[in-house]
Amino acid sequence: MSSTLKNLSDFSHLQVGNAENLKFAIVVSQWNAQITGALLNGAYKGLLDHGAKEENIELIEVPGSYELISGSDIALRNQELDAVITLGCVIQGETRHFDFICDAVANGTAQVGIKYNKPVIFGVLTTDNQEQALDRAGGKHGNKGEEAAITAIQMANIHKNH
Secondary structure (H helix, E strand, C coil): CCHHHCCCCCCCCCCCCCCCCCCEEEEEECCCHHHHHHHHHHHHHHHHHCCCCHHHEEEEEECCHHHHHHHHHHHHHHCCCCEEEEEEEEECCCCCHHHHHHHHHHHHHHHHHHHHCCCEEEEEEEECCHHHHHHCEEECCEEHHHHHHHHHHHHHHHHHHC
16 A cells, blocks of 8 residues: 555554553664654654553664664663664665665564564664655654554564463
């Protein structure tokens, strides 16, 4: 389904579940701060709107998207969490740097989740340009940070119940 047709952050058709007794870490990249700050606001709002307690949400800031992998590992190694949300933004440039970073972050995030048997949610925008990123960080296509929070709640509840 094409994202040009709708706001992707409409969760009215989903049973999200309650986050009241869940603990989360949000690991957010400082690079592309205008975008990642908006993603962070969306994720935080999404968690609170579904019952998460502020004291059960830890924020970990890392320098860039590549460091989301280490940040997630550190969060899960040092505390009992139900899910980790990673938030970053990698915008296509003129070199292959984009391809290497996006691939590494996606694979690394998955590996951390497998290592700890916990949901680690990939909330990283991989866009062609700044406009596409803004559209997905609270713009016309919703907020990928909020989507990541909803996914974290759903996956944490699945993990607890199975």
